[in-house]
Amino acid sequence: MTGKKTIPPMVRGLILCFKMVFSNWTYALIASGIASISWVVFNMFDQLLFFSPIVTFYLPDDAVVDFILSNMTSILLGLVVSMNVYVLRYSKLKISMTSFFSGSTVSMLSSTCASCSSLGFLLVSTFGGAGIAASTFLSNYQTHLRILSIALLIWALFSISNKLTKSCIINPR
Numbered sequence: 001m002t003g004k005k006t007i008p009p010m011v012r013g014l015i016l017c018f019k020m021v022f023s024n025w026t027y028a029l030i031a032s033g034i035a036s037i038s039w040v041v042f043n044m045f046d047q048l049l050f051f052s053p054i055v056t057f058y059l060p061d062d063a064v065v066d067f068i069l070s071n072m073t074s075i076l077l078g079l080v081v082s083m084n085v086y087v088l089r090y091s092k093l094k095i096s097m098t099s100f101f102s103g104s105t106v107s108m109l110s111s112t113c114a115s116c117s118s119l120g121f122l123l124v125s126t127f128g129g130a131g132i133a134a135s136t137f138l139s140n141y142q143t144h145l146r147i148l149s150i151a152l153l154i155w156a157l158f159s160i161s162n163k164l165t166k167s168c169i170i171n172p173r
Contacts, residue, residue: 009157017083018162029081035078042070069146077154084158 007015022028043049043057046066050056059067 004022010162014158014161014166017164020164021083022087024086030085031078033078034081035074038077039071039074040141041088042074043067046070066143066146069143071151073146073153076157080153080156080160083157083164087160087164112146 022031040049044051046063048057048059048063048067050058
């Protein structure tokens, strides 16, 4: 044994898809734009980023874990959306639109702190007691929901890379 580690085929396929998609600067720009916009939105909802009276970023000690999870979500969201746009543009596969944006939607909804921002007041004023229950649920399980959204985005990333690599296989017949 030489001690060389081999790369699993699933990771090799993901690396191949990254090279294929992000060799075009348009998709890299889409990924960085989506990641940047979602980073700003997540940090505004978590009340870490303020724009009034001056732009201020404040990270308290108790928000470090949620900040790291929201950064991971933003990056994964940018990657998944840009790869989905690539597949939509170039693929001739029959793929439903719901499979594209389900992971993105869940990550956006679960990564915002509903009770920490004005979204909590909107829920309470719109839905009354149900809004209070939803706001309480989202604030109590925010970290768990963010981990779930990261898992869904990773699954979406591997799923889209699998679709891209399977569509490139040459049939010998």
